[in-house]
Amino acid sequence: MSASEDRLKSQLVQGLAGDATAYRTFLKELSAHLRAFLRGRLTRLPDEVEDLVQETLLAVHNQRHTYDTGQPLTAWIHAIARYKLIDVLRRRAGRDALNDPLDDEAEVFAASVTEADDARRDLAKLLEKLPDRQRLPIVHTKLEGRSVVEAARLTGMSEAAVKVGVHRGLKALAAMIRGER
Amino acid sequence: MKTDELITMLASSADAVDPHALRRRYTLALGWSLLGATLLMLILLGVRPDIAVAARLPMFWMKLAFPATLLIGALFATIRLSRPGVRLGQVPLAIAAPVIAVWLFSAMVLLNATPEEQYKLIFGDTWASCPLTIAALSVPLFGALIWAIKGFAPTRLALAGAAAGLLAGAGGALIYALHCPEMAAPFLGIWYVLGMSIPAAIGAVIGPWTLRW
Numbered sequence: 001m002s003a004s005e006d007r008l009k010s011q012l013v014q015g016l017a018g019d020a021t022a023y024r025t026f027l028k029e030l031s032a033h034l035r036a037f038l039r040g041r042l043t044r045l046p047d048e049v050e051d052l053v054q055e056t057l058l059a060v061h062n063q064r065h066t067y068d069t070g071q072p073l074t075a076w077i078h079a080i081a082r083y084k085l086i087d088v089l090r091r092r093a094g095r096d097a098l099n100d101p102l103d104d105e106a107e108v109f110a111a112s113v114t115e116a117d118d119a120r121r122d123l124a125k126l127l128e129k130l131p132d133r134q135r136l137p138i139v140h141t142k143l144e145g146r147s148v149v150e151a152a153r154l155t156g157m158s159e160a161a162v163k164v165g166v167h168r169g170l171k172a173l174a175a176m177i178r179g180e181r
Numbered sequence: 182m183k184t185d186e187l188i189t190m191l192a193s194s195a196d197a198v199d200p201h202a203l204r205r206r207y208t209l210a211l212g213w214s215l216l217g218a219t220l221l222m223l224i225l226l227g228v229r230p231d232i233a234v235a236a237r238l239p240m241f242w243m244k245l246a247f248p249a250t251l252l253i254g255a256l257f258a259t260i261r262l263s264r265p266g267v268r269l270g271q272v273p274l275a276i277a278a279p280v281i282a283v284w285l286f287s288a289m290v291l292l293n294a295t296p297e298e299q300y301k302l303i304f305g306d307t308w309a310s311c312p313l314t315i316a317a318l319s320v321p322l323f324g325a326l327i328w329a330i331k332g333f334a335p336t337r338l339a340l341a342g343a344a345a346g347l348l349a350g351a352g353g354a355l356i357y358a359l360h361c362p363e364m365a366a367p368f369l370g371i372w373y374v375l376g377m378s379i380p381a382a383i384g385a386v387i388g389p390w391t392l393r394w
Contacts, residue, residue, distance in 0.1 A: 015192075015195065016197065016198045016200070017197050018195075018196060018197030020192050020193060020194065020195050021192075023192045023195050024188060024189065024192035024193075027188040027191060027192055028185075028188055031184055031188060050184060053184055054182075054184055054187050057184070057187060057188065057191065058187070058191070059334075059394070061191045061195075062394075063265065063333070063334040063394070064198055065198045065199065065202045065203075065333075066203070066263065066264045066265060066333045066334045067264070068264055068267065069200075071264070071266065071267060072266075075265075075266035075267070076264070076265050076266040077266075078266060079265035079266030079336050080265045080266075080334070080336070082336070083265065083334075083336040105266070116183065116184045116185070118183070119182065119183070119184065122182055123182040123187060124182040124186075127182075138190075141193065141194045142190040142191070142193050142194065143190055143193075145193050145194070147194065148194065163196070170191075174394065178393070
């Protein structure tokens with residue numbers, strides 16, 4: 001097990017327990033690994049890399065409840081990144097656009113690139129298309145950094161409805177990304 | 182939106198995650214749908230009238246044990262396939278084992294029977310209705326399990342659909358066995374297996390487009 005696997009895993013485990021700072025560090029470091037991993041495999045579609053990094057991060061977040069802490073983190077991340085990568089390739093270019101075989105799980109943390117290109121797809125624009133009961137909870141709690149209680153007061157929704165709105169909204173965002181292609 | 186902004190957005194006020202989400206969702210789905218399928222059987226078919234007598238025979242229990250072991254194997258497969266990057270490991274063997282055991286036992290029974298007896302052992306009295314009734318009883322389970330698995334992140338969609346379908350089929354067969362009067366292993370090995378395969382095949386076909394995320 002590599003040092004980055006150990007470190008990332010402990011950050012994620014803390015994140016899953018509710019530690020937002022550890023979770024942010026995890027996502028930040030993960031994004032650099034994903035960028036390097038996807039760049040190496042999307043050489044014919046370099047413009048798609050940052051979009052796919054974002055889509056994969058959103059998928060990791062939306063599916064974070066499927067991580068079993070007894071499982072190697074590389075296997076989990078690799079399976080998600082591979083799933084999203086194959087999805088893009090299938091639609092865009094056919095499987096032949098794949099340069100490297102995808103089966104080595106350890107590859108996913110092998111390198112990291114911290115400088116992001118600009119994403120072509122603007123998630124902020126997609127976010128605007130969500131219905132208010134999903135958009136407002138996300139805007140208040142996730143973009144303006146308010147608490148769930150405050151967001152509930154501002155929107156007139158119950159706290160449970162705010163949480164459900166955030167959860168469903170982020171899933172709907174992932175579905176919109178899929179629908180665009 | 183820049184990737185850093187996305188990360189900040191995702192991480193801000195990210196709540197703790199329920200570590201038992203998977204177990205909870207599958208317990209809920211299986212519990213309610215088994216109850217629903219049992220009620221369906223009780224109302225539409227009824228328990229076999231001679232169940233008190235039949236329950237003294239080993240074959241009655243074997244008939245329940247067969248779908249029950251498949252149900253457990255398919256449940257493990259479905260749960261593993263719900264999480265990205267978890268391998269199936271020995272689970273396919275655990276699913277194949279009861280089927281192979283029933284087939285071997287059937288072959289033994291058939292080899293020791295006369296041709297007229299063989300016909301009866303294979304077809305019984307209810308072969309024509311058995312597979313479709315099992316498939317029909319598995320419908321509530323099928324719906325509930327597709328709902329359950331959609332809450333997670335299967336990456337092998339056809340296989341995940343097939344596992345959920347087999348799980349539904351095994352549940353349907355288990356409940357049907359309480360109504361079904363047949364007591365021969367070859368009957369189980371053919372018609373029960375066929376009945377459980379119907380939802381499994383449907384799951385494999387619809388998995389790739391219903392389970393995407």
